[in-house]
Amino acid sequence: MKSSFRVSGKSVVALSAISSAFALVLSGLSITPASAALGTAPVTLTVQHETTGDRPEEEWHAVAAAFTKKYPNVTIKYSPITNEAKGGPNLQVISSDGAPDIALLPLNSNVYTQMVKNKALVPLNGIFAADNTVARIGPPAAALKQADGKYYATPHVVVYYNVLWTNPDAIAKSKAIVPASGHFTSVAQLVAFGKACSKAGYAGLAIGGKTNFQASWMFDSMMPTAVSAKDLNNYINSYKPDVAVTAKWTNPGILKTLDALGAIAKGGVYQNGYLGMDLDQATAYFTAGKSCMLLGGTWMPGGAFESDTKKGTMKFTPGLAVLPSVVAGKKATYTPYYGDAFGVPIKSKNQEWALELLRYFMSDEGQKIGALDAAGNLPVVTTIPQSSYTKVPQGVKDVLALVAAYGSQSGWTSEVPGAYGQTFINPLIQKLQEGKTTSAEIAKAQQAKLEDVRKNGL
């Protein structure tokens, strides 16, 4: 019997168009199976992750379990590295013959700069295009694109730093005032807040001043309130020789921001001995109820706060506040960080499988299993509805609500390479906090550094 089923040319075109559109939509929601070229031979992949921070271990273990269920021939091993190693000595590891298959790459570190410069990473354009990843990440993905048009690393979560966690009990006892909106309107208001806390026996704001990042964090949040958007964009990009310098570091906005940081330190807002404490020590200080506020981020509710509450050393539910603006009328914001990314080293012995794993890690399914459900973090892709954020701690959801209301602004130290940005300016701000240098001297030094980097490279 002959079939009478016939399809016209127009129908073929229409069906193709509908199928393509459907496939495009589906590609964002689920991952297509690995190509047969990957084979079924046993393979062991090594994945680097940080030992601390936003629960990277839980995230990777959950994703790996799901991936190996799909591909039983794959075994995943882990290579944990410390916060200190990831931005420095790790370069020698991931560029060696013993490189892991998936490497941890802080985007503002010398590690990433050198790996990209020396073409030591496998381009991710293929897996990005397959799953529409750039569009799913949104505007922050623009910063990932290199001069050669390629993507070499992918962030996996977004964390917000410069979050002021408050201790409502200490604040109430101190009769200190946090503005109703949560925004300190001026440095003077924050200093007054610190003095009230201090009078009642609490530190105003606990910070880990000894770290190589916290002294400069506040600069990221406060500086955008003192300079124009155009100037901010130039500060972020002018280290590249092909971008003209239109905003000088000695401009009044920068000087005012640095003056504000100096005034906060001089005003006695921080805990005694803050320059000798790291962030863990400052966090413990806060959770023990010794300070009215803590400068931290969105990884804390699911991390230190949760564990200290379970231990019984944290006896309050933290609230939120936002750093003051430098110029009246503007509002400082929380600072998003997409910086701890992953990539595939060119020396990986299983590049195809590594790309497949990374692709799964970045798929909506992988992001939900790992970043969202296992680690309680905010996924970097925007295609997962917020109704799925069931495992995200309430404190983080509150941060998201403030971000939705007031927006957020990328931080200069997170955007530019550390050797030019954070690593350089952090000790200078520590000096400013000690009263051993001036805003003008720091601005001059940063301007000289800019000129040096533009002339000699990183």
Add this chain to the structure above:
Amino acid sequence: MSVKYESPSKEVSTSSTQGRNLFSRKKKPQIGLNAINIKSARITLIPVFVLLFVFLALPMINSVKLSFSRWGGLGPLEPVGFDNYKFLFSDTQMRYSSRITIFYAFTVAFFVVAIGTLLAAAVSANVRGHKAMKLIWFFPGIAPPTAVAIFWSSGFQPESGVVNILLGKIGLGSDHAWLASSDTALLPVIFVGVWSAVGFAFLVILGAVEQIPVSLREAALVDGANMRQQFTKITLPLIRPILMTIFTLEIIWTFNGFTVVWAMTTGGPSDSTSILPILAYKEAFRYGRFGTAAAMAVITGIFLMVVGTIGIRLSRSEQQ
């Protein structure tokens, strides 16, 4: 009465001229190296030289080469002549770090030797609890440096640190934030450096003190020397070569020390405790300037070679 020995060659010739003689002296085995021995010695030394070349000379040559280059940690070296050295000699942080490193190394070495000597003298004189002292003082030396540094880093925190709590109890205040000020941060670091190194020095010096013949002390005692005189006139002069060696070694070890300072202060605040090894680490791994870091290592190496040479010479002259 003098004894006259004939040379072996003469003896051979004598015996050959006199034929078999049961009473003639046997040929003595030759002492020293003849041609064959020299050859085999040279062959056996080859592996040593190869190892020395691979593990010592080659890295040194590479470091020197790197110090004349610009390198970010990956890719080819870019020769820059003396630029790295010029930068270092004009850099204020390098000058500051050199000063504090020398101060840190010499201060720690001085106190380690001084305390080690006093402890060794006390234990050797069988003061009360001398057996327990041997153990107690050696414990810090075997504790992992990172653990030591983390313990003391917490110990020096205001109010909650054990040092501040103790000071508070005796009325000296409990809110001292030594590690938080660039004026005082080096002091706790020196304290911990001495605390962790004194145990080893103490044991070595104690060994030297106990080598001094008892008869010397007894003779001094008979001559009316008191304990202090025995210590200054007999013990100290006799152990001086060991003290010199320990002093030199402590300078070198402390100068190259990284762990304690890094774990306590990470070189801060404001780079005030960035001793040269920490500065070199930051240059290489944070700034990606491996060439400058290598130049720093070369300068430091030369300085320590000079210190070592002087120390060895002084130690030898004391022995003579």
